[in-house]
Amino acid sequence: MTDESYGTTHAGTTHIDSTASTAGLLTMISDQLGTQLSNRPLRSRTRPPALVLVAHGSRDPGALATVTELVERIRALRPGLTVRLGHIELNEPLLTDTLAALPAGRAVLVPLLLSRGHHVKHDIPAAADAASHLLTRVAAPLGPHPLLVDALHDRLVEAGWPEHGLTERARRRTGIVLAAAGSRDPQAAVDTGRTAGLLALRLGVPVVPAYASAATPDVTDAVRSLAARGRDRAVLASYFTAPGRFATESAKAAPGIAAAPLGTHPALARLVLHRYDTARAAAPDTALTRHLASA
DSSP: OOOTTOOOOOOOOOOOSOHHHHHHHHHHHHHHHHHHHHOSOGGGOOOOOEEEEEEOOOSSHHHHHHHHHHHHHHHHHSTTOOEEEEESSSSSSBHHHHHHHSOSEEEEEEEOOSSOSHIIIIIHHHHHHHOTTEEEEEOOOSOSOHHHHHHHHHHHHHHTOOTTOOOHHHHHHEEEEEEEOOOSSHHHHHHHHHHHHHHHHHHTSOEEEEESSSSSOOHHHHHHHHHHTTOOEEEEEEOOSSOSHHHHHHHHHOSSOBOOOOTTOHHHHHHHHHHHHHHHHTSOTTOOOOOBOOO
16 A cells, blocks of 8 residues: 655755744745645545644643644644544554544644654554555654744743843843753754754754753753853743643753743644645655655
């Protein structure tokens, strides 16, 4: 059930003057692409592939509530598109069950994950391979992307970050800890580092990645590293898609302001659809394969 002629793509880095304008430009492109894909002549139109949002799963009840609401936001943005939710572990429905329940046809799996790593490279493609009745594609993870910086900035403002920026005196003393889940895959750190760089450009202060597991530094060490540079006011940006143990532990380790996870921020729903559209448009729409979109 695989067409090897259907390759994989991922939106490359676009260098323009502002992070905000980059996010707007890419969103506009995605919106136009979605319209073009849905407005083909009737004689050639086929039902678009289902969008399967792949969440990690968490024992925190807030995680399931959050991703369920995010699914509804995606459906509202793209009426008529089949959108389903599947979890890698800990929550139902599990991804394998979600895929098994889909009718024979096509699906694009969009990881609700912020970087490359074992789940994106192995677990999700393996679940797709097991769904032999589907032609599938695994989209790139959400990060890095300027839309995530929009969401991170808004969450920081909600937590007390000045909406119009810091004074010069405060700017010289302040740094951001970008708390992420962590992975043993070195590409995950590369992806998180890119997001940290984009956020630093937006805020005008240093941003240091920190990890809740499997990688270093942790939040405490990141705060110390900022203090050693004269940045004695550390603010935590929560680079998690939903509430959970890692987000909670990271916030508790923060010495000052700690933003909430990205959650149901509108930018996430738009970014999920952008990843879906990019994966779908990478090759003729009649063929999908289980290849992983590169990041």
